[in-house]
Amino acid sequence: MCGIIGFISKKKRLISGDKIAMALDSLKERGNGQGSGYVGYGIYPKYKDSYALHIFLNNTPDYYEIISKIKNTLEKYGKVIKDEEIPTNGGILKKEFIPWRFFYDFHPSYRDIENDLMVNIVMEINDKIDGAFVFSSGKNLGVFKASGWPKEVAEFYKLDQYKGYMWLAHARYPTNTKGWWGGAHPFNILNWSVVHNGEITSYGTNKRYVESFGYKCRMLTDTEVVAYIFDLLIRKHKLPVEYALSAIAPKFWKEIDLMEEDERKIHESIRMTYGGAVLNGPFAIIVGTHEGMVFMNGDVEKNNTMIGITDRIKLRPLVVAEKDDLLFVSSEEAAIRRICPELDKVEMPDAGMPVIVKMEK
Amino acid sequence: MIPSTVPPKYKVEINSNRCMLCERCVRECSWGVYRRDRNKIVTYSNRCGACQRCVAMCPRDAITIEKNLTCWRDHPLWTREVREDIINQSRTGCILLSGMGNAKELPTYFDNIVLDACQVTNPSIDPLREPMELRTYIGKKPKKLEFEYIEEEIDGKKIKKAKLKTNIAPNIKLETPIMIAHMSYGALSLNSHLAMAKAAKECGTFMGTGEGGLHRDLYPYANHIITQIASGRFGVNEDYLMKGAAIEIKIGQGSKPGIGGHLPGEKVSAEVSMTRMIPEGSDAISPAPHHDIYSIEDLAQLVRSLKEATRWKMPVFVKIAAVHNVAAIANGIATSDADAVVIDGFKGGTGAAPKVFRDNVGIPIELAIAAVDQRLREEGVRNEVSIIASGGIRNSADVFKSIALGADAVYIGTAVMVALGCRVCGRCYTGQCAWGIATQKPELVNRLDVEEGANRVANLIKAWTLEIKELLGAAGINSIESLRGNRDRLRGIGLNNVELEALGIKHAGF
Numbered sequence: 001m002c003g004i005i006g007f008i009s010k011k012k013r014l015i016s017g018d019k020i021a022m023a024l025d026s027l028k029e030r031g032n033g034q035g036s037g038y039v040g041y042g043i044y045p046k047y048k049d050s051y052a053l054h055i056f057l058n059n060t061p062d063y064y065e066i067i068s069k070i071k072n073t074l075e076k077y078g079k080v081i082k083d084e085e086i087p088t089n090g091g092i093l094k095k096e097f098i099p100w101r102f103f104y105d106f107h108p109s110y111r112d113i114e115n116d117l118m119v120n121i122v123m124e125i126n127d128k129i130d131g132a133f134v135f136s137s138g139k140n141l142g143v144f145k146a147s148g149w150p151k152e153v154a155e156f157y158k159l160d161q162y163k164g165y166m167w168l169a170h171a172r173y174p175t176n177t178k179g180w181w182g183g184a185h186p187f188n189i190l191n192w193s194v195v196h197n198g199e200i201t202s203y204g205t206n207k208r209y210v211e212s213f214g215y216k217c218r219m220l221t222d223t224e225v226v227a228y229i230f231d232l233l234i235r236k237h238k239l240p241v242e243y244a245l246s247a248i249a250p251k252f253w254k255e256i257d258l259m260e261e262d263e264r265k266i267h268e269s270i271r272m273t274y275g276g277a278v279l280n281g282p283f284a285i286i287v288g289t290h291e292g293m294v295f296m297n298g299d300v301e302k303n304n305t306m307i308g309i310t311d312r313i314k315l316r317p318l319v320v321a322e323k324d325d326l327l328f329v330s331s332e333e334a335a336i337r338r339i340c341p342e343l344d345k346v347e348m349p350d351a352g353m354p355v356i357v358k359m360e361k
Numbered sequence: 362m363i364p365s366t367v368p369p370k371y372k373v374e375i376n377s378n379r380c381m382l383c384e385r386c387v388r389e390c391s392w393g394v395y396r397r398d399r400n401k402i403v404t405y406s407n408r409c410g411a412c413q414r415c416v417a418m419c420p421r422d423a424i425t426i427e428k429n430l431t432c433w434r435d436h437p438l439w440t441r442e443v444r445e446d447i448i449n450q451s452r453t454g455c456i457l458l459s460g461m462g463n464a465k466e467l468p469t470y471f472d473n474i475v476l477d478a479c480q481v482t483n484p485s486i487d488p489l490r491e492p493m494e495l496r497t498y499i500g501k502k503p504k505k506l507e508f509e510y511i512e513e514e515i516d517g518k519k520i521k522k523a524k525l526k527t528n529i530a531p532n533i534k535l536e537t538p539i540m541i542a543h544m545s546y547g548a549l550s551l552n553s554h555l556a557m558a559k560a561a562k563e564c565g566t567f568m569g570t571g572e573g574g575l576h577r578d579l580y581p582y583a584n585h586i587i588t589q590i591a592s593g594r595f596g597v598n599e600d601y602l603m604k605g606a607a608i609e610i611k612i613g614q615g616s617k618p619g620i621g622g623h624l625p626g627e628k629v630s631a632e633v634s635m636t637r638m639i640p641e642g643s644d645a646i647s648p649a650p651h652h653d654i655y656s657i658e659d660l661a662q663l664v665r666s667l668k669e670a671t672r673w674k675m676p677v678f679v680k681i682a683a684v685h686n687v688a689a690i691a692n693g694i695a696t697s698d699a700d701a702v703v704i705d706g707f708k709g710g711t712g713a714a715p716k717v718f719r720d721n722v723g724i725p726i727e728l729a730i731a732a733v734d735q736r737l738r739e740e741g742v743r744n745e746v747s748i749i750a751s752g753g754i755r756n757s758a759d760v761f762k763s764i765a766l767g768a769d770a771v772y773i774g775t776a777v778m779v780a781l782g783c784r785v786c787g788r789c790y791t792g793q794c795a796w797g798i799a800t801q802k803p804e805l806v807n808r809l810d811v812e813e814g815a816n817r818v819a820n821l822i823k824a825w826t827l828e829i830k831e832l833l834g835a836a837g838i839n840s841i842e843s844l845r846g847n848r849d850r851l852r853g854i855g856l857n858n859v860e861l862e863a864l865g866i867k868h869a870g871f
Contacts, residue, residue, distance in 0.1 A: 175482035175483075198483070199482050199483040199837070201479070201483060201836060201837035201838050201843065201850075202838060202843030202844075202847060203847075203849055204765075204846065204847035204848050204849030204850060205842070205843050205844070205845055205846050205847040207849075208738060208846050208848075209744070209846075211738070212738045212739075212741050212743060212744065213741075237505040237506070238507075238508075239505075239506060239508070240508055240523045243506075243508075243523070250840070252492050252494065253494055253496050254492065262524075262525075265525060266523075266525050269506055269525060269527065269529055270506065271842070272498050272502050272529060272532065273502050273503055273504075273505065273506050273527075273529070273744075274506075275744075275842030275843075275845065276744060276842070276845075276846075278840060278842055278843050280837070280838045280839060280840065280843035281483050281837045281838065281843075282483050282484060282837070296522065296523040297510075297520060297521050297522065297523070298510035298521035298522075298523065299521075312839075313486070313491055313492075313839065315483070315484055
């Protein structure tokens with residue numbers, strides 16, 4: 001079990017990171033201090049059009065060599081605008097890795113394929129550069145994670161100094177791989193970020209499915225694959241988001257058989273084509289999405305949005321709440337009330353029914 | 362003269378205290394083991410193959426069949442079997458014939474693979490209370506789905522709606538991932554075929570015709586039947602192709618890779634002759650290769666021709682024996698228009714195979730599934746083509762492990778015959794089957810009650826289906842597609858590193 005929480009301002013108001021830290025702290029019961037993490041969207045306004053890469057470097061005296069290898073890889077396709085150590089407070093955590101960030105622009109000739117290139121670069125660095133681990137690769141967002149309790153990790157990364165319009169957070173109780181910095185959530189690729197409570201029993205199937213599309217699962221944990229499946233289905237295959245979510249948590253055949261012909265055909269085709277993308281086993285996930293999602297009514301969402309969804313028999317909890325322009329999704333209502341005691345609405349979504357939060361226009 | 366008989370394999374004993382001389386055994390044994398001689402039943406043990414028909418029918422439990430323990434001098438190299446074979450061949454000068462699958466003590470990897478179950482960190486799912494989905498589609502799938510957005514006017518308002526642009530090629534829909542293997546009418550009796558067809562229909566699955574054509578009595582079940590085209594093309598015409606739900610081209614068979622088939626003339630009755638479209642009483646010999654397929658592109662052409670002939674309404678499968686290079690061959694098939702690759706392992710059954718082939722040619726199905734699935738993934742086509750595994754699948758655990766290794770579904774043959782009464786005596790090629798299964802003799806065929814047989818085969822498939830649901834629930838999975846290729850849920854026991862690597866699984870403890 002793990003604790004998850006996320007919130008988003010539909011007006012894109014920027015909110016300080018200490019709020020999410022406070023909320024996650026009240027979910028520490030659901031973790032065991034072996035991993036906590038946060039992702040903030042909108043935190044790098046100064047570099048908002050550049051890719052912000054957060055990379056763990058092995059904390060060894062020669063870490064500079066790792067940096068130069070990373071730069072060599074990056075500079076094949078563009079230029080590093082700025083790179084620096086991510087500011088941290090000392091004396092809180094044993095610093096197993098040095099978190100480093102690069103702000104990076106592709107050469108304009110790669111504009112049309114820069115997202116695909118970035119996925120390849122992440123795979124290449126994680127696969128080929130010893131001692132380097134990309135854990136965040138989106139634009140105007142950043143993941144902050146480590147082994148430790150929620151409060152410790154927030155203080156370590158000085159989270160109160162960042163402001164974002166969407167935050168997701170996770171307190172980990174590791175059940176499949178041992179707790180390490182890279183294994184903490186959120187998992188991120190491009191502007192996709194995933195926090196996940198549960199255990200994907202279909203991991204072996206999902207992993208081999210995404211690998212046949214060129215993704216490489218290196219983090220030894222199941223949540224990584226969730227991020228790749230979202231990227232594959234929604235960004236690359238451009239499935240309408242409602243149908244992509246239906247591929248991930250499919251309707252039961254007995255429901256599909258009773259649908260009207262057009263709809264039945266669609267759901268049957270989804271299950272036939274995307275069987276490898278079905279997430280099985282207990283899960284509740286909150287996803288920060290990439291921009292450009294297409295909806296089934298043809299609308300294209302230009303912004304990053306938030307999605308919450310559980311497995312199709314809801315073996316993990318998920319609560320949704322609203323207050324003015326804020327929408328919260330969490331494992332527990334208590335965590336939401338901690339930072340927003342008065343709520344307009346609190347709901348429990350049905351099993352497998354997604355909550356999709358779009359920005360106000 | 363050199364005495365050249367070998368001692369009988371079995372010893373048939375009748376307990377004269379129990380025997381009431383009803384002569385049931387005399388009538389039931391189609392092999393002529395029993396004869397009434399005044400107040401005694403005389404036995405000819407050398408004719409006995411331990412098919413147990415007599416034991417099953419004796420009202421007084423008076424018959425015992427034992428292994429004949431007549432001693433041969435023990436020798437680790439010159440085993441009894443080796444010496445018997447030499448004696449038989451030096452007498453006849455012939456290829457040794459045998460039935461059923463590989464009888465050597467080669468590894469059965471299924472038995473060295475164990476399954477996973479949920480404990481604490483994720484709940485197991487109870488199939489009695491929660492849906493558990495086994496529905497499986499066999500056929501070509503697209504790599505991705507495409508949608509278009511069309512404006513519609515609903516209640517005066519114009520709304521755009523996503524419409525599916527991708528059209529998926531015809532697939533067959535299975536309610537359980539277990540199909541009945543191709544065993545021809547001719548090799549098997551009509552009653553066996555009818556029983557299997559009824560069971561396939563009842564279980565929402567399919568049976569294969571084998572290469573013997575489709576008897577008209579099976580027409581009512583044709584939408585649960587996969588028709589086969591083998592090198593002999595017996596019974597193949599346009600009508601036959603259009604009748605079934607799918608077509609399978611048989612290139613090879615696990616029990617005898619690289620050679621054709623032979624149905625002895627004794628089994629070619631009038632009905633078999635009509636169905637196969639060959640003269641009554643003549644041997645039906647399928648050549649080793651298809652004489653219009655001498656390379657992979659010829660196969661691709663035949664696949665297309667069959668699709669043309671059936672107006673692209675029918676999925677076409679290609680069956681090959683699991684041989685060393687199975688992964689590359691399967692990839693060649695997958696990149697043709699074929700919808701599924703069927704791989705038949707070296708333990709697959711047969712009515713008749715040269716013993717030297719049955720026991721020496723081909724590779725285990727477990728390794729073949731793993732190799733084919735992995736190769737097709739590396740080529741990026743696994744998701745578009747189905748894999749059907751067959752050859753030595755004995756129980757629900759074998760089905761489960763096959764799917765976790767990478768198959769979509771399995772064919773079961775021998776298990777279905779055992780459900781019909783077969784005792785695996787391995788003499789199908791003689792046409793004397795005392796159980797009415799692998800024979801065309803009317804008096805023997807009549808012994809197999811179609812309704813009862815159908816019921817037993819359906820029971821078997823249903824029982825395995827229930828067990829698969831329980832295993833899935835225990836693994837925390839509620840639909841079969843999440844098991845497919847999920848080798849993480851398998852562990853090896855007592856396997857070496859090479860075997861583990863070939864299977865793509867970890868050893869228990871890791």
